[in-house]
């Protein structure tokens with residue numbers, strides 16, 4: 001099953017990436033994350049979590065960031081910039097630190113999880129909080145990068161998706177085939193697009209239109225790894241669900257701040273993914289997202305952040321409804337670690353437990369209530 005490696009994803013998949021044979025990788029040994037069987041949550045299917053929270057900065061963004069920062073370094077860049085709901089800023093800050101670059105990060109004031117903010121601060125990013133949301137920040141970043149000497153490392157940087165496509169390779173290698181369904185949370189829709197590109201290359205299929213987003217760079221197909229491609233399913237939070245509304249959402253809102261995005265940057269490619277894979281988008285309420293996050297942690301021992309749980313919440317509902325067929329193999333991407341957002345986790349479980357005297361009797365009393 002799992003393939004263990006001590007190299008980062010650029011060295012693991014260099015032949016399948018648009019990068020020179022000798023370009024030194026800016027790496028923190030990202031990728032090679034575990035594919036964990038979730039046997040309890042949905043016994044009628046073979047359900048797996050791809051636990052991307054175990055990347056070096058705690059999210060899938062590291063896959064894209066190792067590529068984007070490696071290429072920026074190769075081009076002699078001194079500074080990178082991004083807008084972020086939190087995880088991109090944490091990852092950009094870490095990889096920029098490693099490459100000796102300045103990272104500028106634009107974040108929506110008060111709307112990024114505490115762990116992510118701590119990361120950007122500790123890695124020495126220049127943090128600019130804006131009185132606006134992610135979409136406002138993204139617009140500003142695009143404008144600023146036209147004239148300032150900064151490289152954008154949001155997912156509109158095509159190397160980001162190239163790095164992120166490697167998650168699909170790992171899944172195919174671990175399963176020995178592609179899953180029947182792949183479920184992801186969707187914000188900018190970069191990751192769902194990247195996975196489709198990865199599966200398409202793994203299956204040796206030429207010419208997905210989604211690849212145009214990556215400048216048509218399908219030249220490094222490598223050896224074929226699988227025969228089929230999965231149905232791609234994207235889940236959004238109801239308050240931030242532009243794909244369900246059919247248009248951008250002006251004031252997106254959700255407890256899952258990572259996907260509090262109203263104007264997805266990969267809108268067109270995501271529609272291509274939906275069409276080519278026969279997939280769909282759906283939406284989850286905040287309560288459904290948090291309930292799935294809690295079940296994953298309490299029943300399977302896997303702690304992910306709220307946005308990530310949207311993939312499992314949606315998959316469970318669609319399995320129940322028969323939209324995802326019984327007997328199929330289903331992979332849900334858990335995009336970020338639960339420790340990213342301790343405040344939301346604590347708010348869900350306000351009762352810390354008993355407080356008793358430090359005596360054997362008192363503690364035994366407390367235990368016996370549960371034995």
Ligand code: AN7
Pocket residue numbers: 059083084085086087088089155185186187188189190191192258259305307308335336
């Ligand atoms: C945990 O960090 O956009 O659909 O600025 O952090 O590829 O955007 C984060 C996105 C899902 C959505 N899960 O992925 C950012 C940012 C988590 C995330 C998504 C994000 P895309």
